[in-house]
Amino acid sequence: MPPAAPFWSSPADFDAALRALPGPDMDAIAAAAARQAQLTKPAGSLARLEQLALFFAGWQGRAIPALDHGRVLIFAGNHGITVHGVSAFPAAVTAQMVANFNAGGAAINALAAAAGLDLRVVPIDLDRPTDDFTQGAAMSEADCLAALAIGAAAVEPGLDLVLLGEMGIGNSTAAAALAARSLGGSAVDWVGPGTGVDADGIARKIAVIDRALAFHADAPLTPFETLRRVGGREIAAMAGAALRAQQLRIPVMLDGFISGAAIAPLAAAHPAITDHCIAGHCSAEPGHDRLLRQLGLDPLLRLGMRLGEGSGAAVAANIVRSALAAHAQMATFAQAGVSGAA
Numbered sequence: 001m002p003p004a005a006p007f008w009s010s011p012a013d014f015d016a017a018l019r020a021l022p023g024p025d026m027d028a029i030a031a032a033a034a035r036q037a038q039l040t041k042p043a044g045s046l047a048r049l050e051q052l053a054l055f056f057a058g059w060q061g062r063a064i065p066a067l068d069h070g071r072v073l074i075f076a077g078n079h080g081i082t083v084h085g086v087s088a089f090p091a092a093v094t095a096q097m098v099a100n101f102n103a104g105g106a107a108i109n110a111l112a113a114a115a116g117l118d119l120r121v122v123p124i125d126l127d128r129p130t131d132d133f134t135q136g137a138a139m140s141e142a143d144c145l146a147a148l149a150i151g152a153a154a155v156e157p158g159l160d161l162v163l164l165g166e167m168g169i170g171n172s173t174a175a176a177a178l179a180a181r182s183l184g185g186s187a188v189d190w191v192g193p194g195t196g197v198d199a200d201g202i203a204r205k206i207a208v209i210d211r212a213l214a215f216h217a218d219a220p221l222t223p224f225e226t227l228r229r230v231g232g233r234e235i236a237a238m239a240g241a242a243l244r245a246q247q248l249r250i251p252v253m254l255d256g257f258i259s260g261a262a263i264a265p266l267a268a269a270h271p272a273i274t275d276h277c278i279a280g281h282c283s284a285e286p287g288h289d290r291l292l293r294q295l296g297l298d299p300l301l302r303l304g305m306r307l308g309e310g311s312g313a314a315v316a317a318n319i320v321r322s323a324l325a326a327h328a329q330m331a332t333f334a335q336a337g338v339s340g341a342a
């Protein structure tokens with residue numbers, strides 16, 4: 001992939017954008033709530049579905065929101081820390097899975113199609129893994145700004161939902177390091193089996209994260225520095241996409257542990273970055289539940305999934321579809337001639 005022109009021209013520019021996050025359209029939320037109150041059901045009986053309709057109304061800026069142009073973005077990147085044996089699979093699987101996405105054979109191809117979503121796959125410098133972050137930063141400033149820009153550029157105006165997925169062998173270790181550096185706790189609190197490493201593999205992951213946290217301990221705790229030091233290209237791209245989506249007031253559906261960890265450094269300094277985010281699901285990766293609680297996000301689904309690729313988010317998009325269908329299509333008490341509450 002050719003280097004993208006920086007979307008944010010410097011780390012300071014990126015941090016400044018995080019200080020100027022727009023909120024939802026409160027008038028659209030009020031209009032959607034007024035409509036909800038008229039629909040033929042006891043007030044509040046559709047519960048979370050009603051909340052979802054209001055959330056989408058606010059971010060899409062219309063009383064009757066829709067899911068006509070939802071897109072799964074899968075960013076892919078390779079990780080220098082794979083030399084430490086932190087994944088059950090070889091790093092070559094990242095590129096092989098990108099080919100599988102492009103051929104239509106991965107889980108996310110089926111799940112995105114089933115949910116009526118389109119899919120974009122964005123591999124980022126797969127032949128150039130990030131540096132081993134136990135002994136230096138994963139990326140240079142320029143590389144991190146380029147990855148953020150690739151993520152931002154993938155969010156096209158006019159989309160009505162963006163789902164953030166990833167592919168990158170070794171990235172559950174980077175995600176745990178990001179969570180620990182951003183939200184506190186130690187390696188053990190955030191580490192898990194990922195693709196399925198055994199107890200020795202977990203011990204290697206903990207050692208890598210401990211060494212990384214110690215190596216970078218004195219570096220600034222800004223969102224940019226944390227992403228650059230212990231993140232990865234696909235992770236920075238997800239962060240850039242989340243920020244750009246909020247600037248464009250496009251709602252975001254997060255996927256699993258890695259997708260959530262990508263915004264942890266941003267959320268630690270600027271909690272409003274999660275305002276336009278829904279957690280699609282809580283994965284089986286043990287740190288994900290803790291991560292969601294610390295981000296203040298209540299996941300739509302708990303199916304025990306542990307895949308990534310945007311798969312859990314794509315399944316959860318079907319819940320959004322149901323919420324928006326009820327909100328748009330139900331009759332009001334007046335239209336249906338149904339008596340209101342006595």
Ligand SMILES: Cc1cc2ncn([C@H]3O[C@H](COP(=O)(O)O)[C@@H](O)[C@H]3O)c2cc1C
Nearest residue numbers: 087089166167168169170171172194195308
């Ligand atoms: C065939 C295959 C397909 C995948 N799709 C997503 N992942 C998931 O596994 C990786 C994270 O786990 P770890 O840190 O243990 O490497 C990421 O690429 C993630 O998206 C996959 C992994 C494999 C093997």
Ligand SMILES: O=C(O)c1cccnc1
Nearest residue numbers: 194256257283306307308
């Ligand atoms: O939580 C996830 O999305 C996840 C878990 C394990 C491996 N890959 C992704």
